[in-house]
Amino acid sequence: MSLNEASLFDVVKKQIRFKMKSYTGIYHSLIILQILGLFVASMGEGSMSEPGFGRSISVQSFGSGPVVAVTALWLFINTLLLTTRAYREDDFTFVSTRWSRQLANFSFIAILATLGTATAFMGTNALKVILFWTIGELIMLNNLSFPSIVESLVVLFAYLVLIAAVAYTIGSIVQRRKWLGIGISLLFILFGTVSIGYDTTSINVLIYFFMIEPNFLVLILKLVSAISLLFLVSWMASDNQEVRV
Amino acid sequence: MKFHEDSDVPIYVQVAEWLENEILRGQFEPDDKMYSQYQLADLFTINPATAGKGLSILFDHDILYKKRGLGMFVTSYARDVILQKRKSEKLTALVNEIVDEAERLEVPFDELIDMLKRAKMKNTGERQK
Amino acid sequence: MIECKKLSKRYRSHFALSNLDCTIRENTITGVIGRNGAGKTTFMKLVAGYLKKTNGELRVMEENPFTSLKVSANTIFIDDQMSLPTSLNLGELLDSFAMFYPKWNGSLANELMVYFQLPQKSYVQNLSKGMRSTFQAIIGFAARCPLTIYDEPTTGMDSAVRKDFYRALLKDYLAFPRTILLSSHHLEEIENLLEEVLIIHNQQAFLHMSVSELKESVVAVKGDKLAVDHFVAMHGKLAYHEMVPGTVMAIVKVHNHVRRDDFPELTFTNLTANEAFIYLTDSQEGGIDRVFERSQLV
Numbered sequence: 127m128s129l130n131e132a133s134l135f136d137v138v139k140k141q142i143r144f145k146m147k148s149y150t151g152i153y154h155s156l157i158i159l160q161i162l163g164l165f166v167a168s169m170g171e172g173s174m175s176e177p178g179f180g181r182s183i184s185v186q187s188f189g190s191g192p193v194v195a196v197t198a199l200w201l202f203i204n205t206l207l208l209t210t211r212a213y214r215e216d217d218f219t220f221v222s223t224r225w226s227r228q229l230a231n232f233s234f235i236a237i238l239a240t241l242g243t244a245t246a247f248m249g250t251n252a253l254k255v256i257l258f259w260t261i262g263e264l265i266m267l268n269n270l271s272f273p274s275i276v277e278s279l280v281v282l283f284a285y286l287v288l289i290a291a292v293a294y295t296i297g298s299i300v301q302r303r304k305w306l307g308i309g310i311s312l313l314f315i316l317f318g319t320v321s322i323g324y325d326t327t328s329i330n331v332l333i334y335f336f337m338i339e340p341n342f343l344v345l346i347l348k349l350v351s352a353i354s355l356l357f358l359v360s361w362m363a364s365d366n367q368e369v370r371v
Numbered sequence: 372m373k374f375h376e377d378s379d380v381p382i383y384v385q386v387a388e389w390l391e392n393e394i395l396r397g398q399f400e401p402d403d404k405m406y407s408q409y410q411l412a413d414l415f416t417i418n419p420a421t422a423g424k425g426l427s428i429l430f431d432h433d434i435l436y437k438k439r440g441l442g443m444f445v446t447s448y449a450r451d452v453i454l455q456k457r458k459s460e461k462l463t464a465l466v467n468e469i470v471d472e473a474e475r476l477e478v479p480f481d482e483l484i485d486m487l488k489r490a491k492m493k494n495t496g497e498r499q500k
Numbered sequence: 501m502i503e504c505k506k507l508s509k510r511y512r513s514h515f516a517l518s519n520l521d522c523t524i525r526e527n528t529i530t531g532v533i534g535r536n537g538a539g540k541t542t543f544m545k546l547v548a549g550y551l552k553k554t555n556g557e558l559r560v561m562e563e564n565p566f567t568s569l570k571v572s573a574n575t576i577f578i579d580d581q582m583s584l585p586t587s588l589n590l591g592e593l594l595d596s597f598a599m600f601y602p603k604w605n606g607s608l609a610n611e612l613m614v615y616f617q618l619p620q621k622s623y624v625q626n627l628s629k630g631m632r633s634t635f636q637a638i639i640g641f642a643a644r645c646p647l648t649i650y651d652e653p654t655t656g657m658d659s660a661v662r663k664d665f666y667r668a669l670l671k672d673y674l675a676f677p678r679t680i681l682l683s684s685h686h687l688e689e690i691e692n693l694l695e696e697v698l699i700i701h702n703q704q705a706f707l708h709m710s711v712s713e714l715k716e717s718v719v720a721v722k723g724d725k726l727a728v729d730h731f732v733a734m735h736g737k738l739a740y741h742e743m744v745p746g747t748v749m750a751i752v753k754v755h756n757h758v759r760r761d762d763f764p765e766l767t768f769t770n771l772t773a774n775e776a777f778i779y780l781t782d783s784q785e786g787g788i789d790r791v792f793e794r795s796q797l798v
Binding site (some may be wrong): 127128129130131132134137140143144147148149150151212213216218219220222223224225226231332366368370 | 588597
Binding site (some may be wrong): 412417 | 528529612666667670671672692693695710711712715716764
């Protein structure tokens with residue numbers, strides 16, 4: 127019998143299609159979490175009142191924070207799940223090598239991040255519409271020009287991919303050596319306490335490095351390098367991984 | 372046809388014997404195309420290589436000849452070869468068995484010959500009827 | 501198609517395979533036979549590229565199966581632990597396989613689903629063991645992979661379905677010859693299908709030959725003690741039992757062709773392939789009977 131010719135590109139494409147079809151839980155959880163996020167967001171972030179002589183002003187502010195946070199959480203958890211045994215072994219039931227799986231998973235992450243960005247964006251707009259109807263008087267505090275919207279979407283996308291890459295890398299490492307899972311958790315507990323105001327804790331430094339960056343291009347560069355690094359590390363962890371042991 | 376799995380005779384030999392019987396029965400005339408190993412495999416639910424071994428036996432005994440690309444065919448003297456083979460193999464084996472059994476039962480040789488004569492007469496008598 | 505030299509697989513506590521040598525030719529049906537724990541599943545998972553070898557050489561389609569895309573694209577591994585996504589129903593699963601395997605025979609798959617009464621809308625996790633094995637067997641046939649590996653594919657199948665499975669295996673093989681590895685605990689059921697058997701014993705390749713050669717290599721002899729002892733001395737003793745004083749039965753591994761006429765005082769009986777296999781791989785002389793005999797003495 128003649129052998130099937132297989133190109134890496136072809137196989138990766140098929141794996142991505144397969145994942146999109148079979149990981150139905152991911153889409154369901156996205157919808158549920160986004161609705162939850164919208165709900166939380168609609169409760170507002172803070173309010174101020176200013177009583178004064180003869181008049182009072184009260185301000186309630188709303189932000190898309192919860193929606194974005196929830197999307198990030200969704201992507202983080204689902205990417206972590208992606209590295210677990212059941213999903214991994216499912217891949218190898220069909221046509222797959224470790225390398226094709228790495229490429230397919232990262233491509234899939236990118237697709238999910240796109241999905242997350244799109245739904246978060248739509249969710250934020252939905253929030254604005256809901257608030258407009260329920261409250262009526264709104265002052266928009268963010269920049270609504272087209273370039274800046276695109277910029278913020280790209281940045282959101284990149285952040286999501288970064289978060290997912292972190293989850294994937296952690297997941298890959300843990301799958302390889304289970305006890306590292308405890309080690310990583312310990313690390314987080316020791317260094318991870320993000321104290322508001324204490325700029326010098328290491329996690330804080332890391333977060334500020336990525337978040338407080340005024341220059342768009344530099345930020346993208348930082349994020350792309352970080353993601354590439356994580357790609358490499360997760361590859362090193364899953365390169366020799368056996369399946370069906 | 373069922374194969375005797377724990378008989379003395381390997382499956383491929385049983386296949387060869389069955390094919391010989393088919394030729395003797397007249398199912399195949401000289402220069403007829405014999406079943407291919409795949410057809411035999413399908414017929415008996417056996418591996419085609421095993422069926423092929425059976426066909427090889429017949430080929431080695433000049434019961435079949437090969438036509439390149441077309442398969443195996445029955446030779447014109449196949450019947451004779453088979454009968455001769457059967458005579459020398461099977462009949463000899465049967466005769467040996469009879470002699471053994473007679474010894475085991477302590478039947479003297481002369482009595483054995485008498486038994487053979489009687490069997491022959493019965494056979495001839497039946498044919499004459 | 502498959503070549504191994506001194507193939508070894510080691511885990512922390514033990515060797516699952518050690519120094520296995522074998523060559524498996526293209527387009528043959530080879531039975532992989534062995535006791536539980538002998539190493540046959542490990543061997544097949546190494547060939548499929550799931551496990552990584554510890555030592556030795558392993559070449560499948562002339563490549564390293566652990567990293568080769570070619571091997572993965574041309575191999576399908578069917579066993580009862582097959583990992584199938586729980587979110588897709590049977591029909592969707594078949595479509596997924598069709599997507600990955602260009603030679604996939606969809607009409608055969610659907611016909612077999614109907615024949616074995618497997619509903620397209622069911623989910624794998626809701627099937628009985630036997631139905632699940634049947635479904636997985638269907639995948640194996642329809643995929644038409646040049647290397648098809650079945651590890652105990654008939655687990656849970658009733659005897660009628662098993663017969664159908666073997667018949668279907670043969671028919672598909674006749675239509676589309678491919679390299680098939682088939683492991684089973686029921687050698688007697690599959691021996692006619694096999695071209696060769698690879699017996700794996702004690703983590704090594706023990707025997708690799710045709711079924712008829714296997715059967716010819718072991719024989720049971722019965723007769724007078726002296727005569728049997730004399731015969732046994734010329735070959736290899738596998739089992740020995742004094743039935744009544746003076747009469748002995750022995751199972752013997754013959755080293756060369758035996759002319760039985762030369763031993764008129766002995767009665768020879770052929771064994772089935774399965775019996776031959778059992779005696780050849782039985783490390784305990786006397787078998788299970790001995791255990792009971794010994795325990796009674798105490």
